[in-house]
Amino acid sequence: MEQEVKEKPWTGRFTESTDAFVEAFTASVTFDQRLAYFDIRGSIAHARMLAEVKVISVEECEQIIEGLEAIQQEIEEGSFNWSIALEDVHMNVESRLVAKIGDVGKKLHTGRSRNDQVATDIRLWLRSETDTILAEIDRLQEALLRLAEQEAETIMPGFTHLQTAQPVTFGHHMMAWFEMLSRDRSRLIDCRKRVNRMPLGAAALAGTTFPIDRNITARLLGFDAPSENSLDAVSDRDFSIEFTSAAALLMMHLSRFSEELILWASDPFSFIELPDSFCTGSSIMPQKKNPDVPELVRGKSGRVFGHLIGLLTLMKGQPLAYNKDNQEDKEPLFDTVDTLKGSLKVYADMMPTVVVQRENTRAAAGRGFSTATDLADYLVRAGVPFRDSHEIVGKAVRFGIEQQRDLAELTLQELQQFSAVIEQDVFEVLTLEGSVAARNHLGGTAPEQVRSAVMRARARKAEELSGASAFQDQSY
Numbered sequence: 001m002e003q004e005v006k007e008k009p010w011t012g013r014f015t016e017s018t019d020a021f022v023e024a025f026t027a028s029v030t031f032d033q034r035l036a037y038f039d040i041r042g043s044i045a046h047a048r049m050l051a052e053v054k055v056i057s058v059e060e061c062e063q064i065i066e067g068l069e070a071i072q073q074e075i076e077e078g079s080f081n082w083s084i085a086l087e088d089v090h091m092n093v094e095s096r097l098v099a100k101i102g103d104v105g106k107k108l109h110t111g112r113s114r115n116d117q118v119a120t121d122i123r124l125w126l127r128s129e130t131d132t133i134l135a136e137i138d139r140l141q142e143a144l145l146r147l148a149e150q151e152a153e154t155i156m157p158g159f160t161h162l163q164t165a166q167p168v169t170f171g172h173h174m175m176a177w178f179e180m181l182s183r184d185r186s187r188l189i190d191c192r193k194r195v196n197r198m199p200l201g202a203a204a205l206a207g208t209t210f211p212i213d214r215n216i217t218a219r220l221l222g223f224d225a226p227s228e229n230s231l232d233a234v235s236d237r238d239f240s241i242e243f244t245s246a247a248a249l250l251m252m253h254l255s256r257f258s259e260e261l262i263l264w265a266s267d268p269f270s271f272i273e274l275p276d277s278f279c280t281g282s283s284i285m286p287q288k289k290n291p292d293v294p295e296l297v298r299g300k301s302g303r304v305f306g307h308l309i310g311l312l313t314l315m316k317g318q319p320l321a322y323n324k325d326n327q328e329d330k331e332p333l334f335d336t337v338d339t340l341k342g343s344l345k346v347y348a349d350m351m352p353t354v355v356v357q358r359e360n361t362r363a364a365a366g367r368g369f370s371t372a373t374d375l376a377d378y379l380v381r382a383g384v385p386f387r388d389s390h391e392i393v394g395k396a397v398r399f400g401i402e403q404q405r406d407l408a409e410l411t412l413q414e415l416q417q418f419s420a421v422i423e424q425d426v427f428e429v430l431t432l433e434g435s436v437a438a439r440n441h442l443g444g445t446a447p448e449q450v451r452s453a454v455m456r457a458r459a460r461k462a463e464e465l466s467g468a469s470a471f472q473d474q475s476y
């Protein structure tokens with residue numbers, strides 16, 4: 001019964017066949033076959049709509065859907081024969097449909113073009129990938145919240161210029177990362193709204209002469225609405241650029257986390273221990289345990305930044321409406337999604353396994369005069385103008401450097417050489433615990449504040465997750 005259709009569907013006006021190299025050069029099937037599932041869902045919705053508006057009969061529609069579902073099966077099983085000659089995923093699937101169900105299959109493309117079809121496929125695919133990515137962000141954020149709670153009192157040095165600045169709590173540091181991810185998450189959710197517009201019905205560029213109802217297809221495919229303008233619908237790739245831009249920011253954040261983890265896991269820091277399962281050894285230096293995972297994530301940020309520039313450049317010279325240039329949108333977008341998903345997954349898996357070496361972080365905070373600002377604030381509270389107190393503490397620090405002792409290790413008498421207002425109670429502010437506990441206001445590093453930041457974050461997350469059902473794919 002099955003007839004083999006190998007012929008390209010557009011050869012009617014051609015007299016010569018395609019040059020073999022040109023055929024391979026212009027084909028996209030090697031990479032766009034990953035859109036197949038969404039291509040088929042889009043086609044099924046299109047067929048249903050065509051039947052509803054009576055452009056095809058209900059029987060024809062049923063035959064088409066049955067054929068498409070069978071093709072879906074073949075693809076899943078790996079028995080589908082992808083052909084370069086058939087250029088892309090759309091023509092491969094359509095040609096197979098005609099081979100399976102005969103002439104009825106040729107009716108599927110009524111009122112549609114590959115131009116609106118491909119734009120629809122990418123949007124459906126990206127919407128689904130965005131949801132997976134959002135779930136991975138949630139998982140990583142949960143790991144950070146746990147770590148923040150667990151290490152709410154753990155003292156570590158806070159840095160500016162990578163010089164010891166003031167003591168902070170490890171939990172506070174984790175919550176800083178959490179905040180970055182919260183912004184990333186909201187950027188992706190916002191981007192998703194613009195991804196979720198349906199180009200289908202724009203046809204090649206101007207719409208179609210058939211009495212289509214785009215609201216039906218949009219509803220079937222779970223789009224918020226059909227796009228407004230057919231020229232814009234087939235040529236717009238803003239949504240890919242926007243997604244890649246949000247991804248680039250997210251990768252930049254993961255790269256910064258990575259840089260910190262790499263430093264912290266290094267021997268001179270020894271702030272954390274990464275488990276063996278996330279590290280590799282050296283083939284020559286037996287003592288080495290390398291933090292490959294964060295290093296790779298840091299390295300991978302580069303390709304996503306590159307894809308952003310690549311996509312912007314791809315679009316900048318294109319007149320309306322569709323141009324073949326747009327075929328080049330897929331590989332950068334696919335790689336952006338793969339890189340981001342992989343990096344988030346490995347981070348969400350790795351963070352719960354990080355062991356904080358509390359004694360080392362505390363000892364590091366105890367070096368480097370991290371409570372110097374606390375002494376300056378103490379003097380101000382005793383009536384010394386801040387600029388004078390800064391000068392006084394600077395001298396005390398210089399004395400400490402000469403003596404190789406931290407401020408808290410100087411005696412009261414030694415401290416009093418620098419200012420007579422200093423009393424015994426100064427040692428309360430010079431301790432690391434006193435220093436962090438004193439920064440006890442919204443957004444501060446005090447353990448109490450870290451705990452309430454975690455609580456607020458959990459409440460926010462619960463709200464986000466309860467709204468999440470709105471973002472799940474509808475059943476097509």
Ligand code: ARG
Pocket residue numbers: 028032087088114115118322324326327328
């Ligand atoms: N493979 C093409 C792409 O990725 C599909 C659209 C082709 N349209 C066309 N008129 N040649 O963009």
